[in-house]
Amino acid sequence: MKHDVTLTVNGRVHRMVVESHRTLLEVLRGELKLFGARESCGMSLCGACTTLVDGLPVSSCSYLAARANGRSIITIEGLGRPGALHPVQEAFLAHGAFQCSYCTPGMVLTAACLLEENPAPSVDEIKEYMAGNLCRCASYGEIVEAVQAAAGQMPGASAPRGPLRAGAVQEDGHGDGC
Amino acid sequence: MSNxxxxxxxxxxxxxEGIDKVTGHVTFVDNIEPPGMLHGMIRRSQVPHGRIRRIDTSRARQLSGVYAVLTGEDLLRMDIDPYIGPAFKDQAPLAIGKVRYAGDPVAAVAAVDRDTAEEALDLIDVEVEELPAVFDVQDALRPDAPLVCERLVPAGTFADLIELLGGGDVPATSNACFQYKLRRGDVAEGLRRSDRVFEHTFSNPPTQHSDLEYHCSIAQWEASNRLQVWTATQSPSYVRIMLANMFRLPESRVRVRVPYLGGGFGSKLYMKLEPLAALLALVAGRPVKIRLTRNEEFFTITKHGLVAKLTTGVTRDGRLLARDCQIMWDTGAYADIGPRVTHKSGYTSAGPYQIPNVRIDSFSVYTNKPPAGAFRGFGIMQVCWAYESQMDIIAREMGWDPVEFRLKNVLREGDVQATGTVVHSLGLDQCVRAVADAVAWDYREASAPHPTGDGARHLVRGKGVACSMKAVITPSVSAATVLVHSDGSASVLSSSVEMGQGSDTALCQIVAEELGARLQDVAIVHPDTDVTPYDLITAGSRTTFHMGNAVRMAAIDARSQLWPTAAELLDAAPDDLTAQDGRVWARTASDRSLTHGQIMMARFGGRAGTIEGHGLFETHHGSTDLDTGQSDRVTAHWMCGATAAEVEVDTDTGQVRIVNLATAVDVGNAINPFACRQQIGGASVQGTGPALLEEMLFEAGQLTNPSFVDYKIPSFLDLPDRLQPLTVEDPHPDGPYGAKGIGEAGIFAIAPAIANAVADAVGARIPSLPITPEKVLRAIAPP
Amino acid sequence: MRPFDLLQPATVDEAVALLAQHGEDARLLGGGAMLTILLRQRLVAPRYLINVADIPGLNAISSDHNTLRLGAASTLRAIERSDTIRARCPVLAEALRSVGNIRVRNVATIGGHLAHADVHLDLPPVLCALGASVVVLGRHGDRHFSLDELFVGYYETCLAPTEMIAAVDVPTPPPGLQGVYLKYCSLSPNDWPTVGVAAFLRADGERIAEARIVVGSVSPRPLRLTEAEDLLRGERLNSGAVAEVARRYGRAADPLPDIRGSEDYKRRVTEVYVRRAVEAAATRAGLA
Known part of the structure; x- marks a missing residue:
C-alpha cells in the first residue's frame, strides 16, 4: 500500500509517496540522501539511526515512514553545520568525543535532546539517558565530558525553544518530551 | 634539517576529520551508490556441515527485478580462481560442494532492491545432505573426527606466513590446519628442577567484533574489463591483489577505494564481500552493492575461541623456570587469518617474561562454526587471558605479591625473549608500576574478603593486575607519497584506513612537522589503489610505526626537493633551513622567511607544478628455525601494556562491577597524547566486553544469540566508575620520533586483570571467559 | 521486512472494525518498537498493520479520585514524565526510567507493551502489584480484565485476535502503600531484567498491613504468591519472614535458561532480589 506523506525534514517540506513497510531510515537515506542516520543493529538497541521526530529521539530503523506524515524530523544534518554548529557538536569536537563516528550523529542528537530537557544533567543522568546509544570504539568517557561541557553552553530554560521542536508540535503524548 | x-x-x-564526523558528513561505503546499482543478498546454509546435493535457482531467476543468481557451482564454470583465504585457499565466496557451518553462504542474488532480493532468496531451493559435524576444538582433534576441510592449499601471499608451507607436526588429514612450535631450553628438565609446578587450563569462547558499521562492498565493471570496488576494508592493497588473482587481471585493472570505516577491530581485514559483489556485478552487468545485516555479521567473522593448558615451574625465590603451553585455537569452518593469529600470538604465548625453558605448541583447528579471524591483538588477548590468570594463581598460592612477582620476571632491555630475539625498547616494567600506582596497589597476603566502606555485607572488593606484550607483524611494507601543490599545501597519499583510530591525524601531523607546514594545509587522500601506494594492512598497531615512517620519508623527500629553491631565495645553505607553521627561514637569518607557496612559485615560475615525495618503509624478519621457532629477529618492535583493576563483587548474585580500571601502554613517544589516551581508554572499555559480557553461544552448531538483544556489548552503564588510560614513553629508535603502535595493547590484559581482581575479592578463580555473575556465584557459593 | 498494508484508523471504533474485518491477517501497531523487530526477523508476516498509536485521544492520561487511566497509545515516555503519574504512582515512573532505552520509550505504547506479553518487560510486575486492569474493545463489546487475567503465558494474552486494549486503569493506591521496583541485570545493565521485582508494603504502625510482591521475567507470567505475601501481613518486619518469602518466590520461579543465567541461577537471584525489594519497600514504608 502506498501513502502520500508530507515530511518536514530539517525544516524542509517533502511531499512523497511511501510504501507501508518503508522505514523512516530507508526514506532518509534512500530518498532524501541524508546519510547521517545509519543502520547498525536494526532493532532499536544501538542508536546509530537516531532521528528526532517531533523533537523526540526515535530509532528510525524501526519507525515506519508513513507514521511520520505531518511530523517534524530532525537529523544530524539539520542540527548544525560547519560555522554554525550546535553546542553539543562544538563540545564533541572540543572533547574529541568520537573515534570512528558511526554512532556520533545518534549520540549528538540524543545529547541535544537530553540538554533541552535537563539543562544540567549529572554524570549518572547522562549515562542513563544515553544508555541505549552504543559506541563500540568506547569513547563513552569523552562523550560524557562533552555533554557536560555542552550543558554549560546551552541556552537557559527561559531561552526560546531550540531547533529540536521546529515544525508542528502535538500537545498529546507523542509530543511530550524535550 | 632538524626542527x-x-x-x-x-x-x-x-x-x-573532526568537523565531518560531528556533522555526520563523513562518507561510509553504504552512502555510495553508482548509477544503476543493484543490491546483492546472500542465502546461507541452515546446517553446520553437509554436502550440497542440489540448489534450484530457477524460480528466483524468474522473479521480476532479479538480475543475477549465483551458486558455488556457477563459480566453477566461470573463468576465475574461486578460492580465497589469506592463509589457506580454503573458502569460496559461495560454498562449493560442501557447507561447513550454519551460516555459510550458498547462493547470492542481485536485484533492483533489497525487498526483491530477499524475496528471490526465499525462492531458492537448497538441498543439503547433512554430515557429522564437530564444534569443539578438542573433539575436532580426535582421530575419528569429521574432517571440516579436506585439502589445504597455502595462499602464499603474506611473507610472514611462510611457515604455512612447512613445519609443524600436523597430519594432513587432521582438523588442525597449522601448528606453531617454539622450543627454548629444556622444558622437561626445567619443570623437574622447579620447586613448584602449576598446571591449569583456561578457555574463552568465540566473540564477535560488533563494529557498528556492517560490512559493505560495491563492485562495478567497466566495459574495458576494469573492476572498480568501494569497500569497507582494512586491507585495500590486499583486496586489489586478491581480486586481480581471482579474475586473472593485472593489478592495474582493479581499483579499490576505501572511505571512512565505522570501526574495524580486525573484522574488515582480508577479503570479505568484495569477491561476491564483483561476481554478481559481472553476471548482472550492473554495479552491485552487498551490505550485511547485524545478524549476518555474526556469521561472517569472529574472534577465536581458545583452550590453553599451561604448565609452569617456579623456583622458591620467585623466578619462572619453565613453561609449557599447549594451545588450541578454534578457527571455525575456514581458516581466514587463523594461522597468523596462532603464529603471532605464538611468540609470546608464554608471557612477557624471562623464562629459560619454554615449549609452545599452538594449533589452529577447524570446527563447523563461523570462521574466526583477526581481532584487536591477533590472539594476544586470548593467550594473555591464560598466562596472566595463571601468574596470579601462582603468586597467590606462593604468597607472593602479584605485582612484585611480575616485576621480578618481566622482560627488560637486552633480555632474550622466548623466540631468541633480543628485547629492545619495551617499557613493560614501567607500565606495570604505573597501573599498580593508579589503583593504589596494596597487596594483602591472605585473600580474605575485603568489604567495602559502605558497610554492605554482600559487597566485597579486590584488586588485580595483568600485563602483556606483542610482536608487531614482520616483515611488512608501507609506502606513501606526499604531494606539494602549487600553493604549498600538501596531500598525503596513503593506503592506511581511517577506521576511528586517528591515523589520518597522526599522519598529517608527521607531514606537517617535516614540511614545517600548518596542519590545516595538509590533507589526507584516502585509500585508492590507483593512487595511494601499497600498504600491508591497517591492523596490528602497525600504522603509526610503519606508515608513519613512510609518510615521514615521503615528506622529507618532498622537502629535499623544495629546500634548494628556498635556500637560494634566502641566500642560505639548505642545511641551514628550518620551517614551522607554514614558513621557512634560515636559522642564521630568522628575520626573512618564505611560505611554501612562495617557494613553489619560485621553483615553477608561476602558480604551477607539483613536488612529489616518496617514502617506502620495510621491515625484515630474521630467518626462523621451523622446528624451534628460534630467530634473531621475529619482529621489528615489541609493544606492551598492563592493566590494573579494582572490582566490587556482589556475593549474593556474583555480579562484578569495575570500580577502577587503569591501563598503561608504552607508546614510545606520543605523536598525539590525547589520541593515545583515547585509544587506550577505548580499548580498555571494549575489553570489558569479552571479559564480562560477550560470548557467542551455540547449540548443535547453531548460533543462538546473533543480535544485540542477546549479545551485549559495553554501554554507558557498563563504564568503570573510574577509567585511567595511561601512557609510558620508552622511545623506539626505529619509530617515527620514537613512536610505537598502540591500537591493541590497551585491550590485552583487561580480562585477566578483572579475573585476578575477582579472585582477590572473593577467593574464587574463574578459568573461562566471560566472567559471568553465575560463574562467580557458583564459585563462591555452590548451589 | 515483507510488504504489508498499514491501515490508519482515525477512531477506536474504526480500529476495532478493521480488526474484525481482517482477523488473523492483521496485527495492531503501537509504537512498533517490538513489532518491527519481529517483522524484520520475519517471525511475523501480517498482511495488515493497524496503527492505533496515532488515533487521536487514545494517548490521553486522565485521572479521577479512584483511578488513573492511561490511554493505550500513551507512550512509556509520556507516562514516565507525567506529573500525575509521578505523584500518584512514583514507582511506575521510576521503573519506566530503565525500560528499553529513551528511543523505545518515546514510541512504545502502554497498550502494546502489555499486549506483547513478553515476560521480560518491566511494567507487568509493577502494574500487577498496583492492581491495574485493562479496558478491552472488540466484537464482544467492552470487557475488563485484571492483569492477572490478561497474561496467560509467554507472549500470550487472553485477548481474542479481534480485540484491542483501549486503556489501562490503575487504581489509586491506598494511603501508605510504598514500594519499589528492583531490576537485576546479570549481563549489561543496558538489558532487560534477569529478574524484576515489584514490592509494595503498607504499614499499620509497626506492623505490615499489606504486602504485594510480583516478580517478572522468571515465569511464563508475572509471579505473585499470595500465600507468601500473607506471611508478612500483620507481622513486624523480621528478616526470618522476609527470607522465607524470598525462598518461596525463588522456589516458585520457573525461568527459561538463556545467556543471562541457568534456571538454577535465576531462581537464586530471584530469591535475593525479592528479599532486597521487600527490605527496600519496608524502608520506604517506614517499617525498617
Whole structure:
C-alpha cells in the first residue's frame, strides 16, 4: 500500500509517496540522501539511526515512514553545520568525543535532546539517558565530558525553544518530551 | 634539517576529520551508490556441515527485478580462481560442494532492491545432505573426527606466513590446519628442577567484533574489463591483489577505494564481500552493492575461541623456570587469518617474561562454526587471558605479591625473549608500576574478603593486575607519497584506513612537522589503489610505526626537493633551513622567511607544478628455525601494556562491577597524547566486553544469540566508575620520533586483570571467559 | 521486512472494525518498537498493520479520585514524565526510567507493551502489584480484565485476535502503600531484567498491613504468591519472614535458561532480589 506523506525534514517540506513497510531510515537515506542516520543493529538497541521526530529521539530503523506524515524530523544534518554548529557538536569536537563516528550523529542528537530537557544533567543522568546509544570504539568517557561541557553552553530554560521542536508540535503524548 | 622543537608532534591536535564526523558528513561505503546499482543478498546454509546435493535457482531467476543468481557451482564454470583465504585457499565466496557451518553462504542474488532480493532468496531451493559435524576444538582433534576441510592449499601471499608451507607436526588429514612450535631450553628438565609446578587450563569462547558499521562492498565493471570496488576494508592493497588473482587481471585493472570505516577491530581485514559483489556485478552487468545485516555479521567473522593448558615451574625465590603451553585455537569452518593469529600470538604465548625453558605448541583447528579471524591483538588477548590468570594463581598460592612477582620476571632491555630475539625498547616494567600506582596497589597476603566502606555485607572488593606484550607483524611494507601543490599545501597519499583510530591525524601531523607546514594545509587522500601506494594492512598497531615512517620519508623527500629553491631565495645553505607553521627561514637569518607557496612559485615560475615525495618503509624478519621457532629477529618492535583493576563483587548474585580500571601502554613517544589516551581508554572499555559480557553461544552448531538483544556489548552503564588510560614513553629508535603502535595493547590484559581482581575479592578463580555473575556465584557459593 | 498494508484508523471504533474485518491477517501497531523487530526477523508476516498509536485521544492520561487511566497509545515516555503519574504512582515512573532505552520509550505504547506479553518487560510486575486492569474493545463489546487475567503465558494474552486494549486503569493506591521496583541485570545493565521485582508494603504502625510482591521475567507470567505475601501481613518486619518469602518466590520461579543465567541461577537471584525489594519497600514504608 502506498501513502502520500508530507515530511518536514530539517525544516524542509517533502511531499512523497511511501510504501507501508518503508522505514523512516530507508526514506532518509534512500530518498532524501541524508546519510547521517545509519543502520547498525536494526532493532532499536544501538542508536546509530537516531532521528528526532517531533523533537523526540526515535530509532528510525524501526519507525515506519508513513507514521511520520505531518511530523517534524530532525537529523544530524539539520542540527548544525560547519560555522554554525550546535553546542553539543562544538563540545564533541572540543572533547574529541568520537573515534570512528558511526554512532556520533545518534549520540549528538540524543545529547541535544537530553540538554533541552535537563539543562544540567549529572554524570549518572547522562549515562542513563544515553544508555541505549552504543559506541563500540568506547569513547563513552569523552562523550560524557562533552555533554557536560555542552550543558554549560546551552541556552537557559527561559531561552526560546531550540531547533529540536521546529515544525508542528502535538500537545498529546507523542509530543511530550524535550 | 632538524626542527628547533617538534611543533605538531606531541601536541593534542584535534582530529583533522573532526568537523565531518560531528556533522555526520563523513562518507561510509553504504552512502555510495553508482548509477544503476543493484543490491546483492546472500542465502546461507541452515546446517553446520553437509554436502550440497542440489540448489534450484530457477524460480528466483524468474522473479521480476532479479538480475543475477549465483551458486558455488556457477563459480566453477566461470573463468576465475574461486578460492580465497589469506592463509589457506580454503573458502569460496559461495560454498562449493560442501557447507561447513550454519551460516555459510550458498547462493547470492542481485536485484533492483533489497525487498526483491530477499524475496528471490526465499525462492531458492537448497538441498543439503547433512554430515557429522564437530564444534569443539578438542573433539575436532580426535582421530575419528569429521574432517571440516579436506585439502589445504597455502595462499602464499603474506611473507610472514611462510611457515604455512612447512613445519609443524600436523597430519594432513587432521582438523588442525597449522601448528606453531617454539622450543627454548629444556622444558622437561626445567619443570623437574622447579620447586613448584602449576598446571591449569583456561578457555574463552568465540566473540564477535560488533563494529557498528556492517560490512559493505560495491563492485562495478567497466566495459574495458576494469573492476572498480568501494569497500569497507582494512586491507585495500590486499583486496586489489586478491581480486586481480581471482579474475586473472593485472593489478592495474582493479581499483579499490576505501572511505571512512565505522570501526574495524580486525573484522574488515582480508577479503570479505568484495569477491561476491564483483561476481554478481559481472553476471548482472550492473554495479552491485552487498551490505550485511547485524545478524549476518555474526556469521561472517569472529574472534577465536581458545583452550590453553599451561604448565609452569617456579623456583622458591620467585623466578619462572619453565613453561609449557599447549594451545588450541578454534578457527571455525575456514581458516581466514587463523594461522597468523596462532603464529603471532605464538611468540609470546608464554608471557612477557624471562623464562629459560619454554615449549609452545599452538594449533589452529577447524570446527563447523563461523570462521574466526583477526581481532584487536591477533590472539594476544586470548593467550594473555591464560598466562596472566595463571601468574596470579601462582603468586597467590606462593604468597607472593602479584605485582612484585611480575616485576621480578618481566622482560627488560637486552633480555632474550622466548623466540631468541633480543628485547629492545619495551617499557613493560614501567607500565606495570604505573597501573599498580593508579589503583593504589596494596597487596594483602591472605585473600580474605575485603568489604567495602559502605558497610554492605554482600559487597566485597579486590584488586588485580595483568600485563602483556606483542610482536608487531614482520616483515611488512608501507609506502606513501606526499604531494606539494602549487600553493604549498600538501596531500598525503596513503593506503592506511581511517577506521576511528586517528591515523589520518597522526599522519598529517608527521607531514606537517617535516614540511614545517600548518596542519590545516595538509590533507589526507584516502585509500585508492590507483593512487595511494601499497600498504600491508591497517591492523596490528602497525600504522603509526610503519606508515608513519613512510609518510615521514615521503615528506622529507618532498622537502629535499623544495629546500634548494628556498635556500637560494634566502641566500642560505639548505642545511641551514628550518620551517614551522607554514614558513621557512634560515636559522642564521630568522628575520626573512618564505611560505611554501612562495617557494613553489619560485621553483615553477608561476602558480604551477607539483613536488612529489616518496617514502617506502620495510621491515625484515630474521630467518626462523621451523622446528624451534628460534630467530634473531621475529619482529621489528615489541609493544606492551598492563592493566590494573579494582572490582566490587556482589556475593549474593556474583555480579562484578569495575570500580577502577587503569591501563598503561608504552607508546614510545606520543605523536598525539590525547589520541593515545583515547585509544587506550577505548580499548580498555571494549575489553570489558569479552571479559564480562560477550560470548557467542551455540547449540548443535547453531548460533543462538546473533543480535544485540542477546549479545551485549559495553554501554554507558557498563563504564568503570573510574577509567585511567595511561601512557609510558620508552622511545623506539626505529619509530617515527620514537613512536610505537598502540591500537591493541590497551585491550590485552583487561580480562585477566578483572579475573585476578575477582579472585582477590572473593577467593574464587574463574578459568573461562566471560566472567559471568553465575560463574562467580557458583564459585563462591555452590548451589 | 515483507510488504504489508498499514491501515490508519482515525477512531477506536474504526480500529476495532478493521480488526474484525481482517482477523488473523492483521496485527495492531503501537509504537512498533517490538513489532518491527519481529517483522524484520520475519517471525511475523501480517498482511495488515493497524496503527492505533496515532488515533487521536487514545494517548490521553486522565485521572479521577479512584483511578488513573492511561490511554493505550500513551507512550512509556509520556507516562514516565507525567506529573500525575509521578505523584500518584512514583514507582511506575521510576521503573519506566530503565525500560528499553529513551528511543523505545518515546514510541512504545502502554497498550502494546502489555499486549506483547513478553515476560521480560518491566511494567507487568509493577502494574500487577498496583492492581491495574485493562479496558478491552472488540466484537464482544467492552470487557475488563485484571492483569492477572490478561497474561496467560509467554507472549500470550487472553485477548481474542479481534480485540484491542483501549486503556489501562490503575487504581489509586491506598494511603501508605510504598514500594519499589528492583531490576537485576546479570549481563549489561543496558538489558532487560534477569529478574524484576515489584514490592509494595503498607504499614499499620509497626506492623505490615499489606504486602504485594510480583516478580517478572522468571515465569511464563508475572509471579505473585499470595500465600507468601500473607506471611508478612500483620507481622513486624523480621528478616526470618522476609527470607522465607524470598525462598518461596525463588522456589516458585520457573525461568527459561538463556545467556543471562541457568534456571538454577535465576531462581537464586530471584530469591535475593525479592528479599532486597521487600527490605527496600519496608524502608520506604517506614517499617525498617
Amino acid at each position: 628547533p622543537r617538534p611543533a605538531v608532534i606531541g601536541a593534542d591536535v584535534p582530529r583533522v
